[in-house]
Amino acid sequence: MNVTLDQLVGHGIILTSVEDVLQWGRKSAIWPMIFGLACCAIEMMGMVAPRFDVARFGAEVFRGTPRQSDLIIIAGRLSVKMAPVLRRLYEQMPEPKWVLAMGACASCGGVFNNYAIVQGADKVVPVDIYVPGCPPSPDAVIFGLMELQKKIQAQRPLSQPVA
Amino acid sequence: MTTAATDISLAELIKARCPGAVTGAGEFRGETTLTTTPENLHRLLSTLKTDLGFNYLADIAGADYPGRSKRFEVNYQVSSIPANRSVRVKVSVGEDEPLPTATDVWKTANWHEREIFDLFGVRFSGHPDLRRILCPDFWTGHPLRKDFPLDGEEVAFTHNQDSIKPQEAIWKKGLGKAEYALEQGTADVGEETTMVINMGPQHPSTHGVLRLVLQLDGETVLRTIPHIGYLHTGIEKTAENLTWQQAVVVTDRMDYLSPPTNNLAYALAVEKLMGIEIPERAQDIRVLIAELTRLASHLIALGTHAMELGAMSVFFYCWRDRELILDIMDFLSGVRMMTSFINIGGVRADLPDGFHKKVQDFLDVFPASVDEYDGLLTNNRIWEKRTLGVSVITPEEALDYALSGPNIRGSGIKWDLRKDRPYLTYPKYSFDVPVGKTGDVYDRYLVRLEEMRQSREICVQALKQISPRGEFRTADRKISPPPKEELERNMEALIHHFLLYTRGFQPPEGEVYSAIESARGELGIYLVSDGSNKPYRMHVRAPSFVSLQILPALCEGGLVADVIAAIGSLDPVMGEVDR
């Protein structure tokens, strides 16, 4: 059979790369971990609630265990006591995994530059997306999530595997 | 509140009952302070409880005065609930000197003493379990001592990058410790038939970063050991490094389910310290905001509690209504949660146009929502099975552990600071204080549900009182900045403005304890002023911190599943517990 590319497309067939499909699948079903630290966690819950409904973006299946999650939203201030726990939780997550720092505290310590608070969660785990705000409104977090989706789509795990 | 005259006679009475124990008595802003010595402390506290009916230890606050020969001061805020009066017992203690524990007088003293041990390094002899409570085990030093720096980490620039002390060195000490952290405080655990499980700090149903170590025999809980401090934020220390007005902002972040009530508690304490009155309209606005906040907070308490026990739809409905309140807050202040709208001297700005309608719209739809929750849960057989008769708190226990808010009222004790120690314009409004009968989870649920109805009533009355335009803060230019128009015409206004924004104001020397009824109970603020522009000491009596202490008593002997019901019914907010 002699079919041209144009004909194929005309029949509803799309050509893409395995990598693109893989990443499309990953970005469209992000499973965040239920991990609320402080005030920001309340707005994170607000994001799940009906008004903002994060299910529209395929990220509503919050999992109770790090072993089933691929996104950790650090929602709140990270204390010195909690930092080792966060590291451990992160290490328990299977690859691929992403981290979103929600709010001023998780991004840089926020208004608490003091003995108790780690000045940014990125000192403890690698962060992919920072969402500013104190607390960021749910729509801001959703925006962060969409930025993360773009980032995931652009990643090339097969041709350029990350070390 | 009792008048000054009876308080003085109270001091005399105590002196007579407990001869030789009181070394001094003072009076400031209507509060009585009795001074004693470490040797006599225990005798005095026991006499207060057993002879004089002071059955409620609201708070213990430490303070550090490095210049004195005995550098630490420990303040016991003791109340009598039937007689509705309170005194403060103050004792000074040196660095290596132990204080006798008060845990055998009031059970609630336990965590307060651990907190003081942790943050100041004061030892309490006879305390059953004197360990760090807020700071991690790998911590060194006592952060609330005045010679302990605020710390944190400088922002790195080229000129200072080599001199920065990295914080990493501290928390990295905790890496890999999580495994044997399980054994802390569980020394006698380990019989072969039992099992120890760790719940939290990352757990969907612990209301934040609470960690419980449970020892189980099958489904039965034998022991519960709470570990808190995973959200310790150093709020008190931070506030002591800000000016009085700036510190309002950090109070928002304590009880993050009801930020404006924290502002209110702090603002009222500073106003009491300075002896200022604010305009009635501003007080009414504060009442309205406080009650709306109570609604928002109770909605989350109810929604998450129901969700954890399996009623997911209640969570969604509650959130629907909470969004309406957040919209009002957003409209009012530009922020959904951390409004800092209530500040010292009144509220930050006048009400925006259309505010009344927005609130009224909400108040109109809200009763139907409460009825909806009522219909979904109150006679729901699953809900009843999970809550009726579960985690009963007797009135005696409630007092011993100094519970407050819906938790003490659930046990049938009618104690509500809005009625019993009125502040703002609450006496103007008519509302009921619902109480429970048996003190189980179900009763605490019912109390919160009814409180929502009552709070709405207050909102309706307050909204009628508040005119759309008017005074919203005190005219005292030492505290509240002059309006823009005045600045352009008046030299004095300009000076006030400059001083307020560069230096802030300086309250007189003194100390006060002032408490309000927040959504979770008695939210008290203890302030010490040394006459400077920053609080010398700011201590928070966090209702969740106090009420969480009763958790082991509630869980032990019950089933694992009921642990979740018990936590939800106490409604703790970890931000406030750990501060």
Ligand code: SF4
């Ligand atoms: S960023 Fe603000 S809201 Fe978020 S945890 Fe920090 S203080 Fe709370």
